[in-house]
Amino acid sequence: xxxxxxxxxxxxxxxxxxxxxxxxxxxxxxxxxxxxxxxxxxxxxxxxxxxxxxxxxxxxxxxxxxxxxxxxxxxxxxxxxxxxxxxxxxxxxxxxxxxxxxxxxxxxxxxxxxxxxxxxxxxxxxxxxxxxxxxxxxxxxxxxxxxxxxxxxxxxxxxxxxxxxxxxxxxxxxxxxxxxxxxxxxxxxxxxxxxxxxxxxxxxxxxxxxxxxxxxxxxxxxxxxxxxxxxxxxxxxxxxxxxxxxxxxxxxxxxxxxxxxxxxxxxxx
Amino acid sequence: xxxxxxxxxxxxxxxxxxxxxxxxxxxxxxxxxxxxxxxxxxxxxxxxxxxxxxxxxxxxxxxxxxxxxxxxxxxxxxxxxxxxxxxxxxxxxxxxxxxxxxxxxxxxxxxxxxxxxxxxxxxxxxxxxxxxxxxxxxxxxxxxxxxxxxxxxxxxxxxxxxxxxxxxxxxxxxxxxxxxxxxxxxxxxxxxxxxxxxxxxxxxxxxxxxxxxxxxxxxxxxxxxxxxxxxxxxxxxxxxxxxxxxxxxxxxxxxxxxxxxxxxxxxxxxxxxxxxxxxxxxxxxxxxxxx
Numbered sequence: 389x390x391x392x393x394x395x396x397x398x399x400x401x402x403x404x405x406x407x408x409x410x411x412x413x414x415x416x417x418x419x420x421x422x423x424x425x426x427x428x429x430x431x432x433x434x435x436x437x438x439x440x441x442x443x444x445x446x447x448x449x450x451x452x453x454x455x456x457x458x459x460x461x462x463x464x465x466x467x468x469x470x471x472x473x474x475x476x477x478x479x480x481x482x483x484x485x486x487x488x489x490x491x492x493x494x495x496x497x498x499x500x501x502x503x504x505x506x507x508x509x510x511x512x513x514x515x516x517x518x519x520x521x522x523x524x525x526x527x528x529x530x531x532x533x534x535x536x537x538x539x540x541x542x543x544x545x546x547x548x549x550x551x552x553x554x555x556x557x558x559x560x561x562x563x564x565x566x567x568x569x570x571x572x573x574x575x576x577x578x579x580x581x582x583x584x585x586x587x588x589x590x591x592x593x594x595x596x597x598x599x600x601x602x603x604x605x606x607x608x609x610x611x612x613x614x615x616x617x618x619x620x621x622x623x624x625x626x627x628x629x630x631x632x633x634x635x636x637x638x639x640x641x642x643x644x645x646x647x648x649x650x651x652x653x654x655x656x657x
Numbered sequence: 658x659x660x661x662x663x664x665x666x667x668x669x670x671x672x673x674x675x676x677x678x679x680x681x682x683x684x685x686x687x688x689x690x691x692x693x694x695x696x697x698x699x700x701x702x703x704x705x706x707x708x709x710x711x712x713x714x715x716x717x718x719x720x721x722x723x724x725x726x727x728x729x730x731x732x733x734x735x736x737x738x739x740x741x742x743x744x745x746x747x748x749x750x751x752x753x754x755x756x757x758x759x760x761x762x763x764x765x766x767x768x769x770x771x772x773x774x775x776x777x778x779x780x781x782x783x784x785x786x787x788x789x790x791x792x793x794x795x796x797x798x799x800x801x802x803x804x805x806x807x808x809x810x811x812x813x814x815x816x817x818x819x820x821x822x823x824x825x826x827x828x829x830x831x832x833x834x835x836x837x838x839x840x841x842x843x844x845x846x847x848x849x850x851x852x853x854x855x856x857x858x859x860x861x862x863x864x865x866x867x868x869x870x871x872x873x874x875x876x877x878x879x880x881x882x883x884x885x886x887x888x889x890x891x892x893x894x895x896x897x898x899x900x901x902x903x904x905x906x907x908x909x910x911x912x913x914x915x916x917x918x919x920x921x922x923x924x925x926x927x928x929x930x931x932x933x934x935x936x937x938x939x940x941x942x943x944x945x946x947x948x
Binding site for chain 2: 392394395398402494495496497498499501502503504505506507652654655656
């Protein structure tokens with residue numbers, strides 16, 4: 389598998405505007421939630437009381453417990469799990485779904501595939517550009533989260549922070565790879581945003597429902613959120629290396645299958 | 658070694674036929690026409706040749722490189738002008754042509770881009786999205802010749818070009834051909850084929866129905882005969898005459914057959930006037946198409 393440098397930089401340039409917009413949204417949201425933590429922490433007792441008045445199932449579904457309000461990590465983890473991974477997942481998975489198919493939908497595949505490159509080089513280069521976008525979005529968000537933790541919090545449990553971000557990275561990578569795979573089977577004329585949002589929200593809510601209701605707890609096994617906790621439970625949050633490795637292997641298999649599928653595809657015009 | 662070779666090439670879309678058993682070759686330096694009505698399989702043959710479609714069976718090569726196994730080497734020597742022009746709308750023509758040059762490893766293509774843009778009167782710094790279809794087509798022509806290919810594959814190349822630009826395009830093709838560039842010219846506009854090509858293949862319903870020199874196609878085909886006799890007479894028409902219409906002493910008919918037979922027959926008539934019209938490719942094409 390080889391890559392083409394000209395195509396790689398062109399892909400990054402082509403996606404820079406969207407990446408900048410989505411990264412700005414995610415960073416702004418990260419800073420916003422971290423900046424409001426000091427106000428919540430001053431109401432610690434009241435918030436703990438409020439938590440105890442909430443139905444247990446509801447709090448579990450949203451990943452909240454008493455620890456949510458007593459530390460900046462607990463507070464951040466709730467928003468990180470619900471909003472930040474969803475936002476990053478939606479952007480990167482939708483980019484993954486369109487990064488190859490867009491050429492076919494816009495008719496530019498004919499231009500690209502008649503240049504002196506193998507299809508494998510084209511698809512590999514596009515996947516590398518996608519990986520670069522994922523790394524840029526993720527590392528930028530992580531950088532500003534670290535900055536925000538230092539500005540707005542104290543006694544940060546960095547071990548929990550690292551765990552959360554490792555799990556978040558694996559989840560977003562998994563969703564991106566899944567989007568690449570399903571887009572390789574669908575018509576390029578379809579709008580992929582609906583299926584992408586459905587896949588990510590569906591996974592999130594399956595896990596939330598499974599946590600809230602014991603009778604359907606088996607539903608959680610279908611969702612990748614089940615295997616990679618993003619919120620500390622009973623004050624504990626450890627990296628689940630086994631699940632991380634399995635999900636990363638599954639992601640690579642999905643990328644490889646998507647790659648193989650694109651190599652066989654006829655460009656009818 | 659031929660410039661292009663098709664060996665029993667077939668492409669089916671499920672049960673639907675695209676092309677079937679295409680088998681011919683184009684010599685180096687030749688300008689070869691590929692004639693057929695819309696939907697006959699011209700674009701399918703070209704797209705298979707360029708690796709956009711995977712052949713169902715058979716093979717094809719460009720300058721000896723198998724288009725499936727050695728597609729990169731083959732495409733390196735090919736310039737392709739598609740029938741429908743779709744480029745990246747956010748780019749300007751200059752950016753697109755520089756991108757194209759980069760993909761071919763051409764480092765200093767700016768001068769050539771400027772020359773060609775000037776020749777075709779193309780504004781290089783306008784976004785492609787703002788260009789008319791004709792200007793997009795000019796951009797497509799420039800990208801097809803920019804990397805100085807040895808083989809040019811043109812699919813309905815003149816659509817969207819005004820007659821003045823069509824003429825410039827043909828002049829460019831003629832000059833490239835003089836330098837040894839092979840041109841594979843697919844079109845349903847028969848006057849273009851007649852003007853540009855040495856030989857042509859006729860494709861109908863995915864199959865090749867004829868491969869001939871253009872001059873042979875013209876010479877051995879139908880002639881239109883219009884004659885005026887000295888007096889109103891019942892004509893006795895031998896084999897090869899068809900579509901006979903008469904009004905008094907005036908007669909019109911088509912003739913397919915040896916020219917000497919026609920001349921011999923005319924010599925026996927009591928003529929006032931006779932007009933023999935050379936067939937145009939339209940008539941030839943229809944003749945093949947109806948077979």
